[in-house]
Amino acid sequence: MTDRREVWITGVGLLTCLGEGLEAAWNYFERGEPPPYDAKTFAPYIVHPLPAVNFDKQIPKKSDQRQMEMWQRIGVYAAGLALGDAGLAGKPDLLDHTDMIVAAIGGERDIAADSAIMTGMRRAEKPAAFLNERLMNDLRPTLFLAQLPNLLAGNISIVHGVVGSSRTFLGEEFAGVDAVRIAQGRVAAGQSEVTLVGGASHGARWDHLLCFEFDGAPLKDKFAPVWDRKPEGGIAYASLGAFLVLESPEHARARGARPRARISAVYSGRNRRTEGEIEATLRQQWETIKPKVNRAGAAVLSGATGIEPATSAERRVLEEVGLPVRNTGTYIGHGIEAQFAANLGIGCLVLEHGALVPPSGSGDAGESPPSLSQLLVTSVGAWRGEGLALLERVN
Amino acid sequence: MAEASSGAAAATRDKAGRPIVAVTGIGLVTSLGVGKSDNWAKLTGGVSGIRRVSRFPTEGLKTTIAGTVDDVYKDYMSPAELSERIALLAGEEAIEQSGIGSKGHFPGPLCLAPPPLEVEWPARFKMDEMAAANDDAGYHVLIRVAREYAANFGAFRFGIVGERLAEHFGTEGSPISLNTACASGAAAIQLGLEAIRRGECTAALAIGADGSVTAESLVRFSLLSALSTQNEPPEQASKPFSKNRDGFVIAEGAAALVLEDLAHARARGARVLGIIEGCGEKSDSFHRTRSSPDGKPIVACIRNALADAGVSPDDVDYINAHGTSTPENDKMEHLGVATVFGERIKDIPISSNKSMIGHTLTAAGTVEAAFTLLTLEHQRLPPTINYKVPDPAIALDVVPNVARDAHIHRAISNSFGFGGQNVCLVMAREPA
Numbered sequence: 001m002t003d004r005r006e007v008w009i010t011g012v013g014l015l016t017c018l019g020e021g022l023e024a025a026w027n028y029f030e031r032g033e034p035p036p037y038d039a040k041t042f043a044p045y046i047v048h049p050l051p052a053v054n055f056d057k058q059i060p061k062k063s064d065q066r067q068m069e070m071w072q073r074i075g076v077y078a079a080g081l082a083l084g085d086a087g088l089a090g091k092p093d094l095l096d097h098t099d100m101i102v103a104a105i106g107g108e109r110d111i112a113a114d115s116a117i118m119t120g121m122r123r124a125e126k127p128a129a130f131l132n133e134r135l136m137n138d139l140r141p142t143l144f145l146a147q148l149p150n151l152l153a154g155n156i157s158i159v160h161g162v163v164g165s166s167r168t169f170l171g172e173e174f175a176g177v178d179a180v181r182i183a184q185g186r187v188a189a190g191q192s193e194v195t196l197v198g199g200a201s202h203g204a205r206w207d208h209l210l211c212f213e214f215d216g217a218p219l220k221d222k223f224a225p226v227w228d229r230k231p232e233g234g235i236a237y238a239s240l241g242a243f244l245v246l247e248s249p250e251h252a253r254a255r256g257a258r259p260r261a262r263i264s265a266v267y268s269g270r271n272r273r274t275e276g277e278i279e280a281t282l283r284q285q286w287e288t289i290k291p292k293v294n295r296a297g298a299a300v301l302s303g304a305t306g307i308e309p310a311t312s313a314e315r316r317v318l319e320e321v322g323l324p325v326r327n328t329g330t331y332i333g334h335g336i337e338a339q340f341a342a343n344l345g346i347g348c349l350v351l352e353h354g355a356l357v358p359p360s361g362s363g364d365a366g367e368s369p370p371s372l373s374q375l376l377v378t379s380v381g382a383w384r385g386e387g388l389a390l391l392e393r394v395n
Numbered sequence: 396m397a398e399a400s401s402g403a404a405a406a407t408r409d410k411a412g413r414p415i416v417a418v419t420g421i422g423l424v425t426s427l428g429v430g431k432s433d434n435w436a437k438l439t440g441g442v443s444g445i446r447r448v449s450r451f452p453t454e455g456l457k458t459t460i461a462g463t464v465d466d467v468y469k470d471y472m473s474p475a476e477l478s479e480r481i482a483l484l485a486g487e488e489a490i491e492q493s494g495i496g497s498k499g500h501f502p503g504p505l506c507l508a509p510p511p512l513e514v515e516w517p518a519r520f521k522m523d524e525m526a527a528a529n530d531d532a533g534y535h536v537l538i539r540v541a542r543e544y545a546a547n548f549g550a551f552r553f554g555i556v557g558e559r560l561a562e563h564f565g566t567e568g569s570p571i572s573l574n575t576a577c578a579s580g581a582a583a584i585q586l587g588l589e590a591i592r593r594g595e596c597t598a599a600l601a602i603g604a605d606g607s608v609t610a611e612s613l614v615r616f617s618l619l620s621a622l623s624t625q626n627e628p629p630e631q632a633s634k635p636f637s638k639n640r641d642g643f644v645i646a647e648g649a650a651a652l653v654l655e656d657l658a659h660a661r662a663r664g665a666r667v668l669g670i671i672e673g674c675g676e677k678s679d680s681f682h683r684t685r686s687s688p689d690g691k692p693i694v695a696c697i698r699n700a701l702a703d704a705g706v707s708p709d710d711v712d713y714i715n716a717h718g719t720s721t722p723e724n725d726k727m728e729h730l731g732v733a734t735v736f737g738e739r740i741k742d743i744p745i746s747s748n749k750s751m752i753g754h755t756l757t758a759a760g761t762v763e764a765a766f767t768l769l770t771l772e773h774q775r776l777p778p779t780i781n782y783k784v785p786d787p788a789i790a791l792d793v794v795p796n797v798a799r800d801a802h803i804h805r806a807i808s809n810s811f812g813f814g815g816q817n818v819c820l821v822m823a824r825e826p827a
Contacts, residue, residue: 119531132456136455171572215552
């Protein structure tokens, strides 16, 4: 396509264990304090929970809050921050044609109800009849809506009035990468003028941890930076929400909005993850993007999760690439579908400050270039999916 | 854009200068059977696929019927396994008809609409048994044996269906698993359509698949009062647009469409089964499960689709209804189409496949697009069965009870879902 146009990021909404908004995250990085994690509540598992959040600020109606489970509240909150940052919040004429792509996990369970059913089942004489009876009596009607993956988007429509269109992608990290890739592609090709894209994850939950313990993925016992969790590796799951507003320059200029950064390319790929395949996919993505990269002003913002062998595979390729590297996962933990949008948001912040955050862990390398103008943002999924984006400063 | 007005290229670009997107392969699995010829024969024969649930005991449930894919289901298949299986069958049928690519290599991306997946009750109960805990049950107990469970029975993974299908068909890039509730299947087609229009690919494999009838899925929809409770006789429960309609019937099914740049399809001599001319969306911020009472989002969705296709309401000859058989949907859909098409709506036949196959949930948009393409191909309108007590408030030609022949060139298919999801597809016969 020769008629592609630029795509700007005009809004970022970030809610992580470092606090609310980009400046809170920046200040936390700058202070050089240890990452905020919780090793006790879900021991032996280590998670990055959110600090106290006053959800009323973005979800004023208690009746709306009651219709959501926590992952949805986190997402609706972060989406509201992004819309506010972009200057779209409360503007129905703009929100009417604002598109939306959400990457979601869903499936948040009623832990009390499920636990009671499992306990009762141990002594049930007619197991199937017992399950039917308990489900009919114990499930809350509204819980289903809190489990449906697309109801994060649905709640964003209801609470914030984003009604251009709404799509939800499923499938762990690569859902988050493809959400951004397709949002970027649609704006670039003129299929959308402005798109809200992102996701939310509520990692500080037993049912959530269970889904990933099948693979032994959650980080246990001892915290370490993502690069230094070998040999077993491990992911410190996070509760976090992250949304971006992607917009055409024409649309942004017409309403007087300024770009935080330009998102020039997004690639996603998959392979079977046999030995060497992660590296091959990442090298191919790097070769594709390399002609656009000015090494003197470029660095890598890695989304490494801490799981092995994916983290070491990414590190090998980044060492070949040889640009300065910083990771975010050591500080904000891992929010799966929401992580890529979170890292792009942090990337905007890094470009605006013109300096990398301090290194954390042995894979963070190099010094901040004096004129930092490009960031390569990576995503190597715990199980599948390799992604890479190019973020650039807009002069 | 310039070549759109000249010679041979004009025939493969639309009015907006975009590549025209053809369908060159269709695959179908529903409660009526496996394969499109069997499905089409039964659908136009007015046969219902709705029956009593036999897969698990229904004691204590309000609704005990469903449109299950019993021809495919085998004991102990999880929703992920069954959804993958029917998606695979539909995909193979579509690719074989299309003749595109080579075995194990489909030259384009996979756009999949799978059901949302989670750890299921049989797995939870098995893990609780394996844990043999003395304390109360709960996820903190299950997690102790999760790795041992996975070693014996396989790990749970959210993206498993798309991953395995991408591996099987050899599609390119990262598989997209899309969920927009009951509009998912239509949105999957839209993703492929848009990717071809962007020039990212010349073909895409769109699949909607839902094999998730479980006790809990029945209970969840029951608690929202969405399901018909008229269990006897099962085949008469789904009665869209009837006055006595009382809810939808949950069902399983899958459909696959091979979407292809028309220029690419013609260049390789492929048979063109139909054209996806356009797609429209509009979200509804009124309520989580109900449509805005003024019908504006549905109206905007259909109008967006017609505008995207570059056609007017007068150009539409048939409507494949969302037609769920819930009191709410059918009333709102009538308001929507009556507003868009005005007085002419009385002359546009509109029928609901769901009267026979039930509501195939995340697959419905793809399944019904496949049936719409077959409707255009065969010039025969499938009926709305069980139409015995017309709703006087819904004055529509629903093709009552019996299929009929018709001359139609262009059709739309509506899909509306919880969470304010509205998608409308515009399909037509191959242009001359």
